[in-house]
Structure formats: structure tokens, C-alpha cells
Amino acid sequence: MDHRAEVREFLASRRGRRTPEQAGIEPGGGRRRVTGLRRDEAARLAGVSIDYYTRLERGNLAGVSDSVLDAIARALALDRAEHDHLYDLARTANEAGVRSRPRPRVAKTIRPELQFLLDAITEAPAFVSNTRMDIVAANTLGFALYSEMYKSPARPANHSRFIFFDPRAYVFYPDWERAADVNVAILRRDAGRNPHDKQLAELIGELSMRSDDFRTRWAEHNVRRHYTGLKQFNHPAVGLMELTFQAIDLQDDPGYSMTVYPAVPGSPTDEKLRQLATWAATEEIARLTTTSSAS
Structure with missing residues (x-):
């Protein structure tokens, strides 16, 4: 991506808002x-000064101090995710042409201990994903929850491709528009944090080429932190579920995060998770687990 254009369009869009x-x-x-x-x-x-601000909005963040970045964030009323994104853009500008400290390498596979941890979570869907929104590992309930995503033969299963390319997503997400908005905002944030990730850039290029819905949202330059909240799913086996979620970045596994979807004890969704667990004890889910783990 053109970094100066990214800075220019982000600041102009926040100012215009x-x-x-x-x-x-x-x-x-x-x-x-x-x-x-x-x-x-x-x-x-x-x-x-107006001249200095104009320089920034033209895409030149090199050498800008933290205090100025904070002042810009206050002036434009940036939220936490947007503020962090501005810092990410400035960090990338300062790396250009400068020998910077190497970033932690992202392992191609997760540690076995992470799969053991996922498997130990038996009453809630849980999965590990990377910055490209691939599901790289899950427990049985995690595979069961996203079984619609796994009906595509492509591996690893990818949230973004499912949302924008698979018609099943319109049924699976009762509020598809919101799911699409959030997905793009997370990708935008991760692209700012990982500007040299070629596979992430290729994914964004593929989505932009194939989906008008994605392209329109990408042009809005929204970014989002997504660590806790509430989601709705319309699962073909158990119907509508409303699940809270908690996501954490895995500090010892750079580039990976774990998400868990616990249900409120005694709630209708809690009962549906039990039904989902029963449904998951089938040959289909067992095969799904094996297929994904092998990819």
C-alpha cells in the first residue's frame, strides 16, 4: 500500500467527520x-501551524513527536483504536530508510500447547487466529460454531473471505452489515500494525478486486479494536445464539490472538451451546477438525 496516501486519506477522513x-x-x-x-x-x-498540519495531512509523518500525534488525535476526536492507528502510521513513516529493530517473526504454526489449551476449554467455542483473520486452530465447539465457514474447501478458513465471498454468511450473521463493517475495520487496523505483511496485503487486494462491499468499506478508513463485546450467530443446527466474546493477543506468539465465546450461565444461548456440543459429536466435525489441523 502507498503509505503516504494511507496517512493522507486517514487524516482527511477523520477531519471531515x-x-x-x-x-x-x-x-x-x-x-x-x-x-x-x-x-x-x-x-x-x-x-x-496550518503549514505544519498540511504537511502531516499530505502524508509526511516522519519525525513527528508523540506530543504532536496526541494533539492531532485530540483535535480530530480519535478514539483509542484510531489513536493507536495514527501511531502505527507514524512508526512506519519513521522506519522508512532507517535500519529499525527487527520485528518478532510470526511462526507458521502454533505451539502444541495452544491446542492443548483450546481443547481444555470444553463449554465455550474458542479459536486462535492470525492478523489475516485465518482460523489456525480451534476447539471442537469452535469448529462447530463456524461449521458454515468450513463448508468451503479452502484452508485455512478465513473470516473475511467467508463474509464477503460466501452467500451463507448473510444467513449466519443476522446483522451482516455490522459484521462486514467490523471485519474491515479490524483488517485496516492490522494492516497499519503490520505494513510489511505481504500475505495480508494480498488478502486485502483480493477482497478489493472481488467485492464492491469490501471496497466501499475499505475506503472509509475506519479502524477498530475488537477485544470484547457481543455477537449474534444464526447457526443452521441450533438457531440464533447471542454470545459474549473475549479476545487476547498472545504475547509469546506474535501475530496470533485467542478468542473465546462464553454464554451467560442459564441463558437460552447456554442451552444452545449444549445442543451445539451434542451436534458437534458427529463424524462431520471430527473430520473437520482433522482436515483443518492437517492444513
Whole structure:
């Protein structure tokens, strides 16, 4: 990706989103040519000159101090994920042409201990994924929950390809639009954190080429942290389920995270997870587990 264009479009989109009224600025008389803040207004809010702010929005973040990045984040009302993304973009700008400290290498396979941990979680779906949103390992309930995704022969199973290429996703996610929005925002964040990941760039290119829905969302430059929340699934075997989720980055396994979907004890979804566990004790899920593990 063109890094300067990425910076330019991200900052311009965030500036265009915030109105003078939201920023506490009197818009004044006359017709405004922009719906959001003007560059001079954003510069004033950040406490920098218009020339300096213009330089930043043209994509030049090299050498920008943390205090200026924080001031820009406040001026544009960036949330935590957007603030982190700005830092990621600045880090990449500062790496250009400079010998930087090597980043931790991402292992091609997970440690056996992680699979043991997943298998020890018996009452909730759990899986490990990478920054490309591939499911690289799961427990039995995790495979069962995402069994629709595994109906495609491609391995590893990938959340993004499922959402944007597989018609089954429209049924599996009751709120498909939200699922698609979140997916793209997570990919945008991960692309900022991993600008040299060729496979991630290839995935984004494939999605952009094949899906108008993805391309439209990608152009919005939204980013998102996705560590806890609530999701709905319409599973073909047990129907509608509403599951909380917790996700953690695996510090000793760079590039991987683990997600667990526990149900509220005694809730209708808790009972449906029990039904899903019974359904999962079939030859189909056993074969699925073997096929995925071998890929």
C-alpha cells in the first residue's frame, strides 16, 4: 500500500467527520466548502501551524513527536483504536530508510500447547487466529460454531473471505452489515500494525478486486479494536445464539490472538451451546477438525 496516501486519506477522513460544532468552533457566516473541519481549524485545535498540519495531512509523518500525534488525535476526536492507528502510521513513516529493530517473526504454526489449551476449554467455542483473520486452530465447539465457514474447501478458513465471498454468511450473521463493517475495520487496523505483511496485503487486494462491499468499506478508513463485546450467530443446527466474546493477543506468539465465546450461565444461548456440543459429536466435525489441523 502507498503509505503516504494511507496517512493522507486517514487524516482527511477523520477531519471531515468532525463538525465545527462538535469541536466547539463557531462556524461563522458564509458557505463552507467542507462538511467537517477545515485544515486551519484542525491545526488550531491541535496547536500547530496550518503549514505544519498540511504537511502531516499530505502524508509526511516522519519525525513527528508523540506530543504532536496526541494533539492531532485530540483535535480530530480519535478514539483509542484510531489513536493507536495514527501511531502505527507514524512508526512506519519513521522506519522508512532507517535500519529499525527487527520485528518478532510470526511462526507458521502454533505451539502444541495452544491446542492443548483450546481443547481444555470444553463449554465455550474458542479459536486462535492470525492478523489475516485465518482460523489456525480451534476447539471442537469452535469448529462447530463456524461449521458454515468450513463448508468451503479452502484452508485455512478465513473470516473475511467467508463474509464477503460466501452467500451463507448473510444467513449466519443476522446483522451482516455490522459484521462486514467490523471485519474491515479490524483488517485496516492490522494492516497499519503490520505494513510489511505481504500475505495480508494480498488478502486485502483480493477482497478489493472481488467485492464492491469490501471496497466501499475499505475506503472509509475506519479502524477498530475488537477485544470484547457481543455477537449474534444464526447457526443452521441450533438457531440464533447471542454470545459474549473475549479476545487476547498472545504475547509469546506474535501475530496470533485467542478468542473465546462464553454464554451467560442459564441463558437460552447456554442451552444452545449444549445442543451445539451434542451436534458437534458427529463424524462431520471430527473430520473437520482433522482436515483443518492437517492444513
